[in-house]
Protein backbone atom coordinates (compact mmCIF):
# COMPACT_ATOMS: atom_id res chain seq x y z
CA UNK A 1 0.00 0.00 0.00
CA UNK A 2 2.99 2.29 -0.49
CA UNK A 3 1.23 4.04 -3.33
CA UNK A 4 -1.73 4.76 -1.07
CA UNK A 5 0.39 6.38 1.62
CA UNK A 6 2.22 8.42 -0.95
CA UNK A 7 -1.06 9.61 -2.41
CA UNK A 8 -2.41 10.56 0.99
CA UNK A 9 0.64 12.68 1.67
CA UNK A 10 0.61 14.42 -1.66
CA UNK A 11 -3.04 15.42 -1.62
CA UNK A 12 -3.18 18.90 -3.19
CA UNK A 13 -6.96 19.23 -3.50
CA UNK A 14 -9.46 17.92 -0.95
CA UNK A 15 -11.61 14.90 -1.85
CA UNK A 16 -14.47 15.87 -4.18
CA UNK A 17 -18.02 15.31 -2.88
CA UNK A 18 -20.45 12.63 -4.07
CA UNK A 19 -24.04 13.64 -4.90
CA UNK A 20 -27.02 11.51 -5.81
CA UNK A 21 -29.35 11.91 -8.78
CA UNK A 22 -32.39 9.87 -9.78
CA UNK A 23 -32.20 8.58 -13.31
CA UNK A 24 -33.34 5.56 -15.33
CA UNK A 25 -35.54 4.45 -12.42
CA UNK A 26 -32.81 4.31 -9.78
CA UNK A 27 -30.41 6.43 -7.74
CA UNK A 28 -27.05 7.14 -9.33
CA UNK A 29 -24.13 8.57 -7.37
CA UNK A 30 -22.18 11.39 -9.02
CA UNK A 31 -18.54 12.06 -8.16
CA UNK A 32 -18.20 15.83 -8.47
CA UNK A 33 -14.77 16.17 -10.05
CA UNK A 34 -16.15 19.23 -11.81
CA UNK A 35 -15.74 20.97 -8.43
CA UNK A 36 -11.99 20.32 -7.94
CA UNK A 37 -10.97 23.90 -8.73
CA UNK A 38 -12.70 26.69 -10.71
CA UNK A 39 -9.98 26.71 -13.39
CA UNK A 40 -8.51 23.26 -13.05
CA UNK A 41 -11.23 20.68 -12.90
CA UNK A 42 -12.43 17.30 -14.05
CA UNK A 43 -10.28 14.55 -15.41
CA UNK A 44 -7.79 17.01 -16.91
CA UNK A 45 -7.03 18.21 -13.38
CA UNK A 46 -6.55 14.55 -12.36
CA UNK A 47 -4.36 13.82 -15.37
CA UNK A 48 -2.26 16.97 -14.95
CA UNK A 49 -2.01 16.78 -11.13
CA UNK A 50 1.46 15.27 -11.46
CA UNK A 51 2.73 18.44 -13.12
CA UNK A 52 1.10 20.64 -10.52
CA UNK A 53 2.44 18.72 -7.56
CA UNK A 54 6.04 18.22 -8.68
CA UNK A 55 8.92 20.62 -9.19
CA UNK A 56 10.27 20.82 -12.72
CA UNK A 57 13.67 22.48 -12.48
CA UNK A 58 14.56 24.58 -15.50
CA UNK A 59 11.15 24.20 -17.14
CA UNK A 60 9.65 27.46 -18.36
CA UNK A 61 7.18 26.29 -20.93
CA UNK A 62 4.47 23.72 -21.51
CA UNK A 63 3.87 22.45 -25.04
CA UNK A 64 0.64 20.71 -26.00
CA UNK A 65 -1.57 20.06 -29.00
CA UNK A 66 -5.14 19.14 -29.87
CA UNK A 67 -8.37 20.88 -30.83
CA UNK A 68 -8.70 24.65 -30.40
CA UNK A 69 -11.85 24.08 -28.35
CA UNK A 70 -10.54 21.20 -26.25
CA UNK A 71 -11.07 21.03 -22.51
CA UNK A 72 -7.38 20.10 -22.31
CA UNK A 73 -6.35 23.45 -23.84
CA UNK A 74 -8.16 25.28 -21.06
CA UNK A 75 -6.79 23.01 -18.33
CA UNK A 76 -3.25 23.32 -19.67
CA UNK A 77 -3.56 27.11 -19.80
CA UNK A 78 -4.69 27.08 -16.17
CA UNK A 79 -1.85 24.71 -15.23
CA UNK A 80 0.69 26.94 -16.99
CA UNK A 81 -0.66 29.97 -15.17
CA UNK A 82 -0.53 28.23 -11.79
CA UNK A 83 3.07 27.16 -12.46
CA UNK A 84 4.23 30.44 -14.00
CA UNK A 85 4.98 28.74 -17.33
CA UNK A 86 4.28 29.82 -20.89
CA UNK A 87 1.88 27.55 -22.81
CA UNK A 88 2.36 26.91 -26.54
CA UNK A 89 -0.58 24.88 -27.82
CA UNK A 90 -0.47 23.63 -31.42
CA UNK A 91 -3.69 23.05 -33.34
CA UNK A 92 -4.12 21.71 -36.89
CA UNK A 93 -6.50 24.56 -37.70
CA UNK A 94 -8.60 27.27 -36.02
CA UNK A 95 -11.85 28.41 -37.62
CA UNK A 96 -12.75 32.11 -37.78
CA UNK A 97 -15.77 31.39 -35.59
CA UNK A 98 -13.59 29.93 -32.83
CA UNK A 99 -11.11 32.82 -33.09
CA UNK A 100 -13.90 35.33 -32.60
CA UNK A 101 -15.60 33.52 -29.72
CA UNK A 102 -15.60 35.47 -26.47
CA UNK A 103 -16.65 32.53 -24.27
CA UNK A 104 -15.64 28.87 -23.93
CA UNK A 105 -12.36 26.98 -23.76
CA UNK A 106 -10.49 28.85 -26.50
CA UNK A 107 -11.40 32.36 -25.33
CA UNK A 108 -10.66 31.60 -21.66
CA UNK A 109 -7.32 30.01 -22.55
CA UNK A 110 -6.28 33.09 -24.51
CA UNK A 111 -7.31 35.17 -21.50
CA UNK A 112 -4.95 33.01 -19.39
CA UNK A 113 -2.13 33.89 -21.79
CA UNK A 114 -2.03 30.73 -23.90
CA UNK A 115 -0.18 30.99 -27.20
CA UNK A 116 -2.30 28.95 -29.62
CA UNK A 117 -0.43 28.18 -32.85
CA UNK A 118 -2.46 27.40 -35.97
CA UNK A 119 -0.19 24.95 -37.80
CA UNK A 120 -2.18 25.27 -41.06
CA UNK A 121 -1.13 28.94 -41.23
CA UNK A 122 2.61 28.13 -41.09
CA UNK A 123 2.90 27.06 -44.75
CA UNK A 124 4.65 23.79 -43.92
CA UNK A 125 5.00 20.75 -46.12
CA UNK A 126 1.42 19.42 -46.29
CA UNK A 127 2.51 15.89 -45.42
CA UNK A 128 3.69 17.01 -41.96
CA UNK A 129 1.14 16.32 -39.21
CA UNK A 130 0.90 18.60 -36.17
CA UNK A 131 2.62 16.07 -33.93
CA UNK A 132 5.43 15.48 -36.47
CA UNK A 133 5.94 19.21 -36.75
CA UNK A 134 6.20 19.53 -32.96
CA UNK A 135 8.59 16.61 -32.64
CA UNK A 136 10.83 17.48 -35.58
CA UNK A 137 10.83 21.26 -35.68
CA UNK A 138 9.70 22.58 -32.30
CA UNK A 139 10.96 20.39 -29.44
CA UNK A 140 14.64 20.29 -30.58
CA UNK A 141 14.75 24.09 -30.08
CA UNK A 142 12.89 24.09 -26.76
CA UNK A 143 15.17 22.59 -24.07
CA UNK A 144 13.20 24.32 -21.30
CA UNK A 145 9.83 22.94 -22.41
CA UNK A 146 7.73 20.08 -21.12
CA UNK A 147 5.72 18.28 -23.81
CA UNK A 148 2.32 16.80 -22.95
CA UNK A 149 0.67 14.45 -25.52
CA UNK A 150 -2.86 15.20 -26.74
CA UNK A 151 -5.51 14.95 -24.03
CA UNK A 152 -2.83 14.23 -21.40
CA UNK A 153 -2.47 10.67 -22.63
CA UNK A 154 0.71 9.69 -20.81
CA UNK A 155 2.04 7.75 -17.83
CA UNK A 156 2.09 10.90 -15.73
CA UNK A 157 -1.72 10.77 -15.74
CA UNK A 158 -1.66 7.68 -13.52
CA UNK A 159 -0.52 9.71 -10.53
CA UNK A 160 -3.63 11.91 -10.30
CA UNK A 161 -6.07 9.24 -11.50
CA UNK A 162 -4.85 6.96 -8.67
CA UNK A 163 -5.76 9.73 -6.25
CA UNK A 164 -9.28 9.67 -7.71
CA UNK A 165 -9.31 5.87 -7.32
CA UNK A 166 -8.31 6.17 -3.67
CA UNK A 167 -11.07 8.69 -2.96
CA UNK A 168 -13.65 6.37 -4.56
CA UNK A 169 -12.34 3.31 -2.71
CA UNK A 170 -12.54 5.09 0.64
CA UNK A 171 -16.01 6.44 -0.11
CA UNK A 172 -17.32 3.03 -1.25
CA UNK A 173 -15.87 1.48 1.89
CA UNK A 174 -17.67 4.01 4.09
CA UNK A 175 -20.94 3.32 2.25
CA UNK A 176 -20.42 -0.45 2.68
CA UNK A 177 -21.36 -1.09 -0.95
CA UNK A 178 -20.84 -4.76 -1.84
CA UNK A 179 -20.09 -4.02 -5.50
CA UNK A 180 -19.78 -0.74 -7.35
CA UNK A 181 -19.72 0.16 -11.02
CA UNK A 182 -17.82 3.36 -11.79
CA UNK A 183 -19.04 4.82 -15.08
CA UNK A 184 -17.27 7.45 -17.22
CA UNK A 185 -17.18 8.15 -20.96
CA UNK A 186 -13.77 7.84 -22.65
CA UNK A 187 -11.94 9.96 -25.18
CA UNK A 188 -8.36 8.70 -25.12
CA UNK A 189 -9.37 6.16 -22.44
CA UNK A 190 -6.53 7.31 -20.17
CA UNK A 191 -8.72 8.11 -17.17
CA UNK A 192 -10.83 4.93 -17.43
CA UNK A 193 -7.80 2.68 -17.87
CA UNK A 194 -5.70 4.03 -14.99
CA UNK A 195 -8.75 4.12 -12.73
CA UNK A 196 -9.64 0.49 -13.43
CA UNK A 197 -5.97 -0.48 -13.06
CA UNK A 198 -5.97 1.09 -9.60
CA UNK A 199 -9.06 -0.92 -8.53
CA UNK A 200 -7.65 -4.17 -9.94
CA UNK A 201 -4.34 -3.62 -8.13
CA UNK A 202 -6.11 -2.80 -4.88
CA UNK A 203 -8.24 -5.94 -5.26
CA UNK A 204 -11.50 -4.15 -4.44
CA UNK A 205 -15.02 -4.84 -5.76
CA UNK A 206 -15.11 -1.77 -7.93
CA UNK A 207 -15.31 -2.08 -11.67
CA UNK A 208 -14.97 0.64 -14.31
CA UNK A 209 -17.44 0.71 -17.20
CA UNK A 210 -16.91 3.14 -20.06
CA UNK A 211 -17.83 3.82 -23.68
CA UNK A 212 -16.01 5.10 -26.74
CA UNK A 213 -16.91 8.67 -27.70
CA UNK A 214 -14.01 9.08 -30.16
CA UNK A 215 -13.78 6.23 -32.65
CA UNK A 216 -15.24 2.79 -31.95
CA UNK A 217 -14.71 0.10 -29.31
CA UNK A 218 -11.81 -1.39 -31.21
CA UNK A 219 -10.03 1.96 -31.36
CA UNK A 220 -10.53 2.47 -27.63
CA UNK A 221 -9.08 -0.98 -26.91
CA UNK A 222 -6.08 -0.02 -29.04
CA UNK A 223 -5.65 3.11 -26.93
CA UNK A 224 -5.80 1.01 -23.74
CA UNK A 225 -3.11 -1.25 -25.19
CA UNK A 226 -0.80 1.68 -25.84
CA UNK A 227 -1.05 2.65 -22.18
CA UNK A 228 -0.77 -0.88 -20.78
CA UNK A 229 -0.13 -4.26 -22.41
CA UNK A 230 -1.91 -6.02 -19.51
CA UNK A 231 -5.55 -6.57 -20.54
CA UNK A 232 -6.63 -7.49 -17.00
CA UNK A 233 -6.53 -3.74 -16.34
CA UNK A 234 -8.88 -2.84 -19.19
CA UNK A 235 -12.29 -1.39 -18.26
CA UNK A 236 -15.45 -2.93 -19.68
CA UNK A 237 -16.49 -1.05 -22.84
CA UNK A 238 -20.28 -0.61 -23.04
CA UNK A 239 -21.89 -0.83 -26.49
CA UNK A 240 -23.73 2.17 -27.96
CA UNK A 241 -27.07 1.97 -29.80
CA UNK A 242 -25.58 3.84 -32.79
CA UNK A 243 -22.50 5.72 -33.93
CA UNK A 244 -22.10 9.20 -32.45
CA UNK A 245 -19.58 11.30 -34.38
CA UNK A 246 -17.43 13.21 -31.91
CA UNK A 247 -18.19 16.93 -31.83
CA UNK A 248 -21.23 16.62 -34.12
CA UNK A 249 -24.77 17.40 -32.95
CA UNK A 250 -27.12 14.49 -32.19
CA UNK A 251 -30.73 15.07 -31.15
CA UNK A 252 -30.75 12.10 -28.78
CA UNK A 253 -27.59 13.42 -27.07
CA UNK A 254 -29.22 16.78 -26.53
CA UNK A 255 -32.37 15.12 -25.16
CA UNK A 256 -30.31 13.00 -22.80
CA UNK A 257 -28.34 16.04 -21.64
CA UNK A 258 -31.57 17.96 -20.89
CA UNK A 259 -33.00 14.97 -19.01
CA UNK A 260 -29.89 14.53 -16.85
CA UNK A 261 -29.41 18.26 -16.16
CA UNK A 262 -32.98 18.41 -14.79
CA UNK A 263 -31.50 16.67 -11.77
CA UNK A 264 -29.78 19.95 -10.87
CA UNK A 265 -26.20 19.27 -11.99
CA UNK A 266 -24.86 20.66 -15.23
CA UNK A 267 -22.96 18.07 -17.23
CA UNK A 268 -20.93 18.73 -20.37
CA UNK A 269 -22.23 18.22 -23.88
CA UNK A 270 -19.54 16.30 -25.79
CA UNK A 271 -18.83 13.22 -23.72
CA UNK A 272 -21.49 13.02 -20.99
CA UNK A 273 -24.62 12.49 -23.16
CA UNK A 274 -22.93 9.50 -24.82
CA UNK A 275 -21.85 8.22 -21.41
CA UNK A 276 -25.39 8.43 -20.05
CA UNK A 277 -26.87 6.75 -23.16
CA UNK A 278 -24.45 3.84 -22.68
CA UNK A 279 -25.27 3.70 -18.94
CA UNK A 280 -29.05 3.74 -19.62
CA UNK A 281 -28.76 0.74 -21.96
CA UNK A 282 -26.43 -1.06 -19.55
CA UNK A 283 -28.88 -0.65 -16.64
CA UNK A 284 -31.90 -1.62 -18.71
CA UNK A 285 -30.29 -4.94 -19.62
CA UNK A 286 -28.67 -5.58 -16.24
CA UNK A 287 -31.23 -4.22 -13.80
CA UNK A 288 -30.63 -1.91 -10.86
CA UNK A 289 -27.14 -1.85 -9.31
CA UNK A 290 -24.84 0.59 -7.53
CA UNK A 291 -23.33 3.07 -9.98
CA UNK A 292 -21.02 6.03 -9.43
CA UNK A 293 -20.83 8.31 -12.46
CA UNK A 294 -17.73 10.50 -12.64
CA UNK A 295 -18.46 14.10 -13.56
CA UNK A 296 -15.27 14.84 -15.49
CA UNK A 297 -15.76 18.60 -15.76
CA UNK A 298 -15.62 20.38 -19.10
CA UNK A 299 -18.78 22.47 -18.66
CA UNK A 300 -16.94 25.59 -19.87
CA UNK A 301 -17.15 24.06 -23.35
CA UNK A 302 -20.96 24.19 -23.07
CA UNK A 303 -20.75 27.93 -23.66
CA UNK A 304 -19.93 27.24 -27.30
CA UNK A 305 -21.64 23.84 -27.67
CA UNK A 306 -25.05 24.73 -26.17
CA UNK A 307 -25.80 27.61 -28.58
CA UNK A 308 -25.10 25.22 -31.48
CA UNK A 309 -27.67 22.78 -30.07
CA UNK A 310 -30.18 25.51 -29.32
CA UNK A 311 -29.93 26.91 -32.85
CA UNK A 312 -30.56 23.46 -34.27
CA UNK A 313 -33.20 21.94 -31.97
CA UNK A 314 -35.08 24.67 -30.12
Ligand SMILES: *Cc1c(COP(=O)(O)O)cnc(C)c1O
Pocket residue numbers: 042043044071072151185186187188189190191192268271272296297298
Ligand atom coordinates in the same frame (compact mmCIF):
# COMPACT_ATOMS: atom_id res chain seq x y z
C1 LIG B 1 -11.09 14.90 -21.71
C2 LIG B 1 -12.45 14.52 -21.28
C3 LIG B 1 -12.90 13.18 -21.35
C4 LIG B 1 -12.04 12.07 -21.94
O1 LIG B 1 -11.03 11.66 -21.06
P1 LIG B 1 -9.97 10.54 -21.49
O2 LIG B 1 -9.08 10.36 -20.32
O3 LIG B 1 -9.22 11.10 -22.69
O4 LIG B 1 -10.72 9.31 -21.87
C5 LIG B 1 -14.18 12.89 -20.90
N1 LIG B 1 -15.00 13.85 -20.41
C6 LIG B 1 -14.60 15.14 -20.33
C7 LIG B 1 -15.55 16.14 -19.78
C8 LIG B 1 -13.32 15.52 -20.75
O5 LIG B 1 -12.93 16.80 -20.68
